[in-house]
Amino acid sequence: xxxxxxxxxxxxxxxxxxxxxxxxxxxxxxxxxxxxxxxxxxxxxxxxxxxxxxxxxxxxxxxxxxxxxxxxxxxxxxxxxxxxxxxxxxxxxxxxxxxxxxxxxxxxxxxxxxxxxxxxxxxxxxxxxxxxxxxxxxxxxxxxxxxxxxxxxxxxxxxxxxxxxxxxxxxxxxxxxxxxxxxxxxxxxxxxxxxxxxxxxxxxxxxxxxxxxxxxxxxxxxxxxxxxxxxxxxxxxxxxxxxxxxxxxxx
Numbered sequence: 001x002x003x004x005x006x007x008x009x010x011x012x013x014x015x016x017x018x019x020x021x022x023x024x025x026x027x028x029x030x031x032x033x034x035x036x037x038x039x040x041x042x043x044x045x046x047x048x049x050x051x052x053x054x055x056x057x058x059x060x061x062x063x064x065x066x067x068x069x070x071x072x073x074x075x076x077x078x079x080x081x082x083x084x085x086x087x088x089x090x091x092x093x094x095x096x097x098x099x100x101x102x103x104x105x106x107x108x109x110x111x112x113x114x115x116x117x118x119x120x121x122x123x124x125x126x127x128x129x130x131x132x133x134x135x136x137x138x139x140x141x142x143x144x145x146x147x148x149x150x151x152x153x154x155x156x157x158x159x160x161x162x163x164x165x166x167x168x169x170x171x172x173x174x175x176x177x178x179x180x181x182x183x184x185x186x187x188x189x190x191x192x193x194x195x196x197x198x199x200x201x202x203x204x205x206x207x208x209x210x211x212x213x214x215x216x217x218x219x220x221x222x223x224x225x226x227x228x229x230x231x232x233x234x235x236x237x238x239x240x241x242x243x244x245x246x247x248x249x250x251x
Contacts, residue, residue: 013212014238016204019050019058021245027067027080038068038078057204065200110195115247118191119240125181125188126169127232133175134220134228142175143221150217154210158201162193168213175220192239199246208238 026032038044045052059078062068069079138146149164149171156164166189173185212235219227 013234014208014241015050015054016057016208017238017241019048019054020061020202020205021241022048023058023062024067024245032080034080034082036080038080040077061200061202061204110198110247115195115243118195119236119243122188122192123233123236123240125184126236127229129173129176129181129185130216130220130228130232131225132178132181133172134223134225136175136177137223138175138221146171146175146217146220150213153213161201161206162196165209166193172216172220195243195247196239199242202242205238205242209235212238 026038032038039047041052041055045055048055059068059070063070063078066081069081071077071079149168153161153164153168169189170182170185173182176182212231215231216228216235219225219231
């Protein structure tokens with residue numbers, strides 16, 4: 001299946017998220033139709049250029065979200081589901097009376113242009129904010145405020161994660177000293193959260209996000225604008241990969 005190699009994940013710091021995006025593209029483009037089986041794990045991992053551990057983790061999350069069904073034993077494998085469960089508010093997977101086929105656009109009304117526009121807005125605003133925040137001379141009180149916001153986000157449960165994640169990003173914006181940038185961050189998070197509510201919350205992605213938050217935090221405290229830009233860009237691209245995978249329409 002040469003088509004699989006053509007859309008293999010890019011080599012970056014977001015391999016898990018990009019693997020999710022890649023597998024969803026394969027499904028949504030019909031490269032592997034509903035009811036059909038993916039290649040064996042070893043073969044698929046080789047074609048996508050990823051580790052088998054990463055592939056297993058991604059498939060596990062897609063199974064939880066209702067996109068694939070993993071069958072064990074003779075004749076088993078990973079199959080594209082013919083119907084999948086609904087994803088409710090906050091990204092919680094809900095089954096209702098059983099798996100329900102929903103339309104081919106799980107974003108439920110978000111156009112590709114709207115998704116792309118939000119991701120572009122977020123990239124420009126939040127990367128710039130990280131850079132400016134790192135260029136400021138922070139007081140001890142500000143450093144404490146940053147540490148508290150980071151800790152709250154890291155220790156959050158699924159129910160409170162999005163709220164505390166947004167608060168952390170807003171705290172970074174506050175460190176710039178610019179009310180205009182804070183308002184821009186508010187809009188960025190509001191727009192992003194409208195999209196995020198329509199995709200499942202994925203535990204490995206949350207763990208990865210916590211690690212990336214730490215890198216952004218350290219760069220800001222170190223007064224290193226370039227490192228802050230780089231860390232924020234990588235962080236946003238991980239989330240963007242998931243949003244593109246779950247929400248984007250095949251062209």
